[in-house]
Amino acid sequence: EDQVTQSPEALRLQEGESSSLNCSYTVSGLRGLFWYRQDPGKGPEFLFTLYSAGEEKEKERLKATLTKKESFLHITAPKPEDSATYLCAVRGYGQNFVFGPGTRLSVLP
Amino acid sequence: EAQVTQNPRYLITVTGKKLTVTCSQNMNHEYMSWYRQDPGLGLRQIYYSMNVEVTDKGDVPEGYKVSRKEKRNFPLILESPSPNQTSLYFCASSAQGVAKNIQYFGAGTRLSVL
Numbered sequence: 542e543d544q545v546t547q548s549p550e551a552l553r554l555q556e557g558e559s560s561s562l563n564c565s566y567t568v569s570g571l572r573g574l575f576w577y578r579q580d581p582g583k584g585p586e587f588l589f590t591l592y593s594a595g596e597e598k599e600k601e602r603l604k605a606t607l608t609k610k611e612s613f614l615h616i617t618a619p620k621p622e623d624s625a626t627y628l629c630a631v632r633g634y635g636q637n638f639v640f641g642p643g644t645r646l647s648v649l650p
Numbered sequence: 651e652a653q654v655t656q657n658p659r660y661l662i663t664v665t666g667k668k669l670t671v672t673c674s675q676n677m678n679h680e681y682m683s684w685y686r687q688d689p690g691l692g693l694r695q696i697y698y699s700m701n702v703e704v705t706d707k708g709d710v711p712e713g714y715k716v717s718r719k720e721k722r723n724f725p726l727i728l729e730s731p732s733p734n735q736t737s738l739y740f741c742a743s744s745a746q747g748v749a750k751n752i753q754y755f756g757a758g759t760r761l762s763v764l
Contacts, residue, residue, distance in 0.1 A: 545692075573751045584654075584740050584755030585693070628693065632751060636700060637708050638683070640693035 543568045543633045545641035553647045554619055562614040562644045564629030574612050576605050577628040579643070585628055588614075619648045652677045656741050656756035663731055664764050671726045671759050673741030681744045682724040683708070683753070684716065686737040693740065699724055731763040 548563045566574065573592055577585035589598045591607040598605050602623065604615040614627055624647050630640040654675045663669055675682065683698040685708075695708030699718040713735055715727040724743075728735060738760050742753040 575751060575753075582758075584742075584757050585753075587752050587754070590751050630693075636681075636706065637695050637698060638753070639695070639709070640685075642690055642692035 543631055543635075543639040545629055545631055545639050547627075547629055547641035547644050549644060550642070551645040551647070553649065554616075556620055556648055556650050557618050559615070559617045559619070561616070562627055562646070564612040564614070564641055565610060566612070566629070566631045566641075567610075568631045568633040568639070570634040571631060572634065573632045574607055575630045575632070575638075576603075576612070576614055577630065579626045579628055588627075616646070619646075621648045621650050624648045652754070654741055654743055654754050654756040656739075656759050658759060659757065660760050662762045662764065665732055666730050669728050669731060669761075671728075671739060671741075671761070673724045673726065673756060674722050675724075675741075675743040675754070676722065677743060677745070677754065678721065679743035679754075680721070680746045681753075682718065683742045684714070684724070684726045685740045685742065686710065686735075687740060687758075688737050696726070696739075731761075733763050735761065736763045737761060 545566045576588040579585045589605040594609045606613050626643045626645045628643045657672045680701045684696040685693045694710045697716040699705045741756040744753045
């Protein structure tokens with residue numbers, strides 16, 4: 542059974558204080574690992590897709606990396622507008638997506 | 651504007667009263683899906699559809715029905731809602747091919763079953 546866990550559950554950072562979010566997964570044949578951002582009262586918004594170990598993707602202050610068991614979302618010099626819940630998901634040989642519980646990030650000015 | 655539209659956004663109902671939550675997308679996407687989101691459990695997939703007339707169960711299909719008669723629409727049906735189906739529901743769609751893994755989500759439907 543495909544599974545995704547995320548840590549920490551919640552993270553509070555000061556503006557400019559860099560950190561990383563973790564996503565650990567088990568999947569039968571990885572066909573993609575995904576990061577989404579979710580703001581309160583809204584649907585998730587796509588950030589990145591990673592397909593193979595060693596792959597990295599960047600967007601503004603965010604950088605996603607992938608190993609065979611984990612993915613990290615690195616946040617460099619965060620700003621208050623980066624506050625959101627970050628969701629990790631995987632897709633294996635099946636056509637379904639499995640999401641983790643998310644990490645709730647708060648960036649204080 | 652490309653979007654996934656869900657209706658209603660908020661719904662309060664009573665146990666056993668059949669309801670339908672509609673989902674429509676204007677991006678000509680083949681793949682559509684329904685999720686429920688509960689605190690501490692994250693998003694869990696209820697049903698998904700690879701194309702018209704093709705649907706399959708996700709991780710938590712019990713108590714739900716879906717149909718895909720048209721490419722743009724994917725309604726979620728609760729034949730006899732129960733309080734444990736109180737949740738936040740999201741519809742999503744994605745294209746096939748290279749972009750098939752990028753899901754676009756609706757704004758959500760908050761359902762309360764009393």
